[in-house]
Amino acid sequence: MAALLLAVLAAAAPVAPAASPEVRANVSALLNAFDRPVTPEAFAQLGPEGEAALAEVALSNDFAPRRARALEVLSVLKTPRAEEVHRAVAASGDAHWLVRRAAVLGLGRLLPAERAASELAPFLERDREPAVRAAAAEALAARAPAQACGVVRAQAARELAGNAARFRSALGACDRAGGARQ
Amino acid sequence: MRALPVLSTASLAVVLACNPSGSGSPGKADGEACSTAAECRSGLCFRAPGAAAAACASSEPAAAGECPPPGAQIITAGPAIDAPQPTSCQTPVRAPATNAGDIAFIDLGEAKVGDTLRFTLPSGTTSFSIVSQAVATPTVPGGTRPPSTIAFQSFSIPNSVVPTSVVHVPTGTQYYSDTEALPRIGPYLDATSVLAYYGGLSPISGAFTVPNTSKALDVALTAGELPSGEWSFVVNDFAFECLSVQGCFAPAGSNTSAYHVQVLVEQRPFTSTGALDVEVYLATSPASELRTASAAASDPQFQRWARSYASYLAKAGICVRNVTVHDLPSWVVGGTGYAPNGLLDVSGGGQGTPPGCDDLSQLFTLGLAQNRAVHLFMADALVAQTLGGFTVLGVDGSIPGPSGVPGTINGGAVVGVTGFLGGERTAGACSAGGAPNVVVCGTDALALVSAHETGHWLGLYHTTEFDGTLFDPLTDTASCPCLQCAPFALRSRCAERNPTGQPTFMLGSYCTGQRPRCGGARNLMFWLFDDRFAIGDTSRQQGDVMRRNPAVR
Numbered sequence: 001m002a003a004l005l006l007a008v009l010a011a012a013a014p015v016a017p018a019a020s021p022e023v024r025a026n027v028s029a030l031l032n033a034f035d036r037p038v039t040p041e042a043f044a045q046l047g048p049e050g051e052a053a054l055a056e057v058a059l060s061n062d063f064a065p066r067r068a069r070a071l072e073v074l075s076v077l078k079t080p081r082a083e084e085v086h087r088a089v090a091a092s093g094d095a096h097w098l099v100r101r102a103a104v105l106g107l108g109r110l111l112p113a114e115r116a117a118s119e120l121a122p123f124l125e126r127d128r129e130p131a132v133r134a135a136a137a138e139a140l141a142a143r144a145p146a147q148a149c150g151v152v153r154a155q156a157a158r159e160l161a162g163n164a165a166r167f168r169s170a171l172g173a174c175d176r177a178g179g180a181r182q
Numbered sequence: 183m184r185a186l187p188v189l190s191t192a193s194l195a196v197v198l199a200c201n202p203s204g205s206g207s208p209g210k211a212d213g214e215a216c217s218t219a220a221e222c223r224s225g226l227c228f229r230a231p232g233a234a235a236a237a238c239a240s241s242e243p244a245a246a247g248e249c250p251p252p253g254a255q256i257i258t259a260g261p262a263i264d265a266p267q268p269t270s271c272q273t274p275v276r277a278p279a280t281n282a283g284d285i286a287f288i289d290l291g292e293a294k295v296g297d298t299l300r301f302t303l304p305s306g307t308t309s310f311s312i313v314s315q316a317v318a319t320p321t322v323p324g325g326t327r328p329p330s331t332i333a334f335q336s337f338s339i340p341n342s343v344v345p346t347s348v349v350h351v352p353t354g355t356q357y358y359s360d361t362e363a364l365p366r367i368g369p370y371l372d373a374t375s376v377l378a379y380y381g382g383l384s385p386i387s388g389a390f391t392v393p394n395t396s397k398a399l400d401v402a403l404t405a406g407e408l409p410s411g412e413w414s415f416v417v418n419d420f421a422f423e424c425l426s427v428q429g430c431f432a433p434a435g436s437n438t439s440a441y442h443v444q445v446l447v448e449q450r451p452f453t454s455t456g457a458l459d460v461e462v463y464l465a466t467s468p469a470s471e472l473r474t475a476s477a478a479a480s481d482p483q484f485q486r487w488a489r490s491y492a493s494y495l496a497k498a499g500i501c502v503r504n505v506t507v508h509d510l511p512s513w514v515v516g517g518t519g520y521a522p523n524g525l526l527d528v529s530g531g532g533q534g535t536p537p538g539c540d541d542l543s544q545l546f547t548l549g550l551a552q553n554r555a556v557h558l559f560m561a562d563a564l565v566a567q568t569l570g571g572f573t574v575l576g577v578d579g580s581i582p583g584p585s586g587v588p589g590t591i592n593g594g595a596v597v598g599v600t601g602f603l604g605g606e607r608t609a610g611a612c613s614a615g616g617a618p619n620v621v622v623c624g625t626d627a628l629a630l631v632s633a634h635e636t637g638h639w640l641g642l643y644h645t646t647e648f649d650g651t652l653f654d655p656l657t658d659t660a661s662c663p664c665l666q667c668a669p670f671a672l673r674s675r676c677a678e679r680n681p682t683g684q685p686t687f688m689l690g691s692y693c694t695g696q697r698p699r700c701g702g703a704r705n706l707m708f709w710l711f712d713d714r715f716a717i718g719d720t721s722r723q724q725g726d727v728m729r730r731n732p733a734v735r
Binding site: 022028032037039045061062065096098099134162164166167 | 566573605
């Protein structure tokens with residue numbers, strides 16, 4: 001699946017430099033800070049090749065936490081290909097929930113409010129993973145509270161009691177934002 | 183207070199290597215009499231128990247016992263931690279672990295900052311640890327609760343507790359002062375030649391262990407013990423120091439802060455091996471691979487994690503003996519718990535706002551297994567909302583951890599397990615036998631991360647920090663200074679030249695040389711887990727520091 005995603009993205013994406021083995025290795029290393037967060041600027045210093053390498057990690061069979069971290073970096077840096085990489089991963093049914101959670105949260109950072117509301121709602125309402133549904137709720141509450149807090153609250157009400165904890169953060173954000181109530 | 187590094191921009195063309203190594207140089211052979219490690223080819227001058235004098239040696243003798251490293255781990259599900267969910271921030275003062283009677287505790291009671299306390303080390307002492315814990319409602323006359331933070335220039339800094347003026351009274355030898363600057367080699371601080379080092383931030387509670395530098399190890403190993411007799415130190419924290427530092431704002435009460443102080447005295451002889459127990463606490467969701475202690479104890483990947491973890495610590499002469507897994511109260515992973523659904527926000531890094539009240543610190547207060555051990559928490563994933571979402575592989579509450587006094591806000595280390603435990607980049611990678619493979623088996627990668635955090639708990643600092651300007655206090659670990667080791671094109675951004683800008687991050691590929699220069703990427707305590715190189719190596723001195731921690735028996 002990862003190879004297929006890469007092939008599809010390569011065909012559709014604007015021309016971006018491929019990552020050299022050295023940049024690829026350095027990106028992989030920076031995604032592995034033991035106990036000190038590496039700032040987005042450190043990755044930005046690697047330039048377009050760095051973005052290409054991050055996209056490769058995000059779409060690879062690497063360990064889920066590293067793929068998730070690569071997505072976070074891409075979304076914070078808002079690189080040119082970030083949106084399509086996030087979209088591909090979020091739609092990838094066989095990806096680990098931790099990776100798809102990062103993709104959905106990242107889309108919340110990348111998309112304008114109107115599109116976030118429409119594009120993340122399906123993840124909120126239909127994703128099979130509670131963690132991904134909760135991530136969609138969190139992203140919507142942060143990015144598009146006016147448009148989406150109604151559906152966030154509705155979904156939270158539909159969730160099983162065992163999943164309620166996952167929606168607390170989103171509901172709190174909606175309350176603070178004074179978003180629409182149903 | 184240790185000043186923030188002010189890096190010289192002059193004379194950078196000639197910069198001496200840090201950590202000049204004492205080993206590998208010409209010198210006396212094993213068995214020849216010595217008075218310091220520098221005389222010995224092996225870098226170790228050691229006085230064995232009962233010996234009349236010290237002699238050069240390649241290592242200390244192995245400990246007598248039944249746990250040669252890596253040992254066979256005994257994994258069990260221990261009693262669940264039972265604690266009601268608190269309604270406010272908890273900063274408890276903890277008592278020694280109930281099973282820690284095989285090590286001497288000296289309870290010095292409550293004291294205020296500025297007070298001089300004294301204790302006596304018996305002959306044969308090989309390490310001691312001073313554990314200080316903030317008292318919220320002091321009973322010592324005039325005592326007040328320590329302030330949370332201080333303001334230094336434009337920075338808000340957690341009010342770290344650290345003893346100062348630590349002195350061996352009979353000889354007048356000062357082992358540590360928190361207000362005196364460290365020596366420098368070129369632009370770099372050099373803590374290898376001082377008798378004690380304290381480099382972390384540990385507000386509210388903290389442990390301080392001697393020996394933890396090359397100099398102190400040499401003094402102690404050459405004598406076969408630390409100096410016996412009376413020692414003194416001044417109860418101290420950053421707020422108290424702040425009162426006499428220009429540009430520092432000390433909150434009210436900074437001169438009356440009260441701490442409860444205990445001293446742990448270790449008399450186990452210097453040996454090249456030791457045994458360690460690990461208490462594991464599960465902050466994981468009901469859907470996790472490690473949903474319960476009993477599930478974890480019988481999980482093949484958890485068992486592999488324990489074996490791999492033990493194999494890394496075995497390189498430091500440590501035998502991991504008992505691995506006891508505990509369930510935490512269910513509210514911990516509930517909506518208002520510290521790790522909702524197993525996602526732990528580590529933004530506070532154990533400091534938080536106010537310090538000690540962040541989820542990570544509060545979680546650590548549940549590390550209540552009554553054992554002189556390392557207390558390792560496992561969450562599903564570590565997240566960092568206030569760090570732009572960027573997460574880390576693990577966090578240790580303090581360096582060193584407060585071994586023997588479980589349940590303080592800095593009394594834990596934590597790793598995120600989901601996606602690593604059982605994660606394979608090639609099919610079957612985590613069911614293969616042989617040595618751990620961190621590149622393809624996530625369980626082994628998790629074990630290396632856990633061993634790294636355990637290294638911090640046992641007193642180790644990063645061999646080289648992220649920007650290549652700060653190094654550990656040991657001479658036999660390679661350092662990797664940015665100006666000497668980064669690619670030429672990136673040296674203009676090195677923090678030595680560019681202290682306020684975005685630094686060059688020291689990648690493993692810059693640090694693959696042999697000691698003493700431009701190395702360290704293979705070391706367990708390199709700042710980065712660069713899996714091209716990381717094999718979890720430790721040096722002899724690192725092993726010595728780890729095995730002197732009271733958690734090791």
